[in-house]
Amino acid sequence: MTTMTNTILNNEYWNNISVNQSFDFDDLFSSAFNFVLPMKNENTEILLLSSENDHKYSQTLPTNNTTEESQQPSLICGVCGAPAFGYNFDQITCESCKAFFRRNALRYMPDLKCRYSSSCIINVNTRRQCTYCRLKKCFDIKMRKDWIRTEEEKQLRQLIKLTKEQKKINDLSNDQQSLINFSQVLRKKKRLIIKSTNQEFVPKLVNINNH
Amino acid sequence: MTTMTNTILNNEYWNNISVNQSFDFDDLFSSAFNFVLPMKNENTEILLLSSENDHKYSQTLPTNNTTEESQQPSLICGVCGAPAFGYNFDQITCESCKAFFRRNALRYMPDLKCRYSSSCIINVNTRRQCTYCRLKKCFDIKMRKDWIRTEEEKQLRQLIKLTKEQKKINDLSNDQQSLINFSQVLRKKKRLIIKSTNQEFVPKLVNINNH
DNA sequence: AACGGGTGAATGAGGACA
DNA sequence: TGTCCTCATTCACCCGTT
Numbered sequence A, B: 001m002t003t004m005t006n007t008i009l010n011n012e013y014w015n016n017i018s019v020n021q022s023f024d025f026d027d028l029f030s031s032a033f034n035f036v037l038p039m040k041n042e043n044t045e046i047l048l049l050s051s052e053n054d055h056k057y058s059q060t061l062p063t064n065n066t067t068e069e070s071q072q073p074s075l076i077c078g079v080c081g082a083p084a085f086g087y088n089f090d091q092i093t094c095e096s097c098k099a100f101f102r103r104n105a106l107r108y109m110p111d112l113k114c115r116y117s118s119s120c121i122i123n124v125n126t127r128r129q130c131t132y133c134r135l136k137k138c139f140d141i142k143m144r145k146d147w148i149r150t151e152e153e154k155q156l157r158q159l160i161k162l163t164k165e166q167k168k169i170n171d172l173s174n175d176q177q178s179l180i181n182f183s184q185v186l187r188k189k190k191r192l193i194i195k196s197t198n199q200e201f202v203p204k205l206v207n208i209n210n211h
Numbered sequence C: 001a002a003c004g005g006g007t008g009a010a011t012g013a014g015g016a017c018a
Numbered sequence D: 001t002g003t004c005c006t007c008a009t010t011c012a013c014c015c016g017t018t
Helices: A002-019 A025-035 A044-049 A051-060 A095-104 A131-140 A151-171 A176-196 A202-210 B002-016 B025-035 B044-049 B095-104 B131-140 B151-195 B202-210
Strands: none
Touching: A095 A131, A151 A176, B095 B131
16 A cells, blocks of 8 residues: 555655766755655654653753743744754754754765655654654755854864964963973874874865875 | 765665565555454553553653662563563564564565464463464554565665775775875974974964865 | 754664574 | 674763854
8 A cells, every 4th residue: 555655656766866966965855845745654643643742742841941931932843843942053943853964964865765755744753763754854944954064164173273272372481381281282183183084074185195 | 075986886776776566564464453353452451551652752851760760660562571671663572572573574474374363362471372463463562564674774774884984994095195194294393393382383284284 | 142063871773693 | 582782873961162
């Protein structure tokens, strides 16, 4: 029954996109949307049932009370509906969807294939069950993957920070003490550099050596 | 970068996947169920009781059990009643029923025909005696066979893993070269710094890392 | 205060082997 | 078949920068 249809749909979809060489997830996504018909998922009922859980969930959460004048408009996550406390990647989301987005938004979509019809309902209870649909929903509500810092950016920030420290030390007198501190910073930086060579920041390093 | 490799690999993979043959056991099962008289299930009460079921997603909750000795809520397997330690395929089960379900849930049901009246009582001692009824009970309590990874999924995961490892190795070998150069640069720089601790070598550092 | 990142215990999937 | 292990993922919490 539906499983069959879903499977076929999925395969058709994936076969199609594999032809397409675009690496832009956004493109992949929009094509996915055009392709997949909204269809009822056999899990739907289960998912809907679980509203009790939702209730319990919101109950138990520490409602940032602090003298109960928590004027927080009690935000809810645009992805899963859990309580949220602010914006993450340009949309109101909970902590877990924030982390989820950070981890997954840059992944290659086909790796996250949905088992069903790419139209899973995402809520607090089901969010863990389908990475594809959760991520799809993140993009749906327009979370910005371009706000995730790249490895390069992270390394750069670190270096800048260390450099600042270094400069501070520099500005101090050049007595023995500062020398000692300095070598500490140097060591730290060296470690950082070595560490960074294990990651995808490498191209930069390689470039340096190629010239 | 390596993403490219991943992509290519993945595309090859997806192109090669045959238009998968979906075995749908739901159908088989529903017919099997029509066949079997609705009978009292000794675990039913447990299942209904299981507002512990809400505990299911308590991972997201701020563990209410804090003060208490975080004793496992002493869960019991919904299939055989043995001690359980968490959810497997969406229901609380013991390790052995988990393994049993993984191994059998995708089998063709008629092969497992019960030699009695398809109403065997399943408990820790009897669970091995009737594969059919044990499996039936698994489905009764709504274990999800669709959460068993398909061959496809397993292969994909494998592929992803291998690709990552490959990448790491690649990066490493690249790095060996760059590391050598880098440490040379570092040494040089260090000498320079020690020689002239009072000057503004800092910008130099930044520049080097920016290229 | 907001909102980036990082961490580590817990969870739950598969696998090996007796 | 059942036990025990490995490993990827999740998310509550915390830190740092702006």
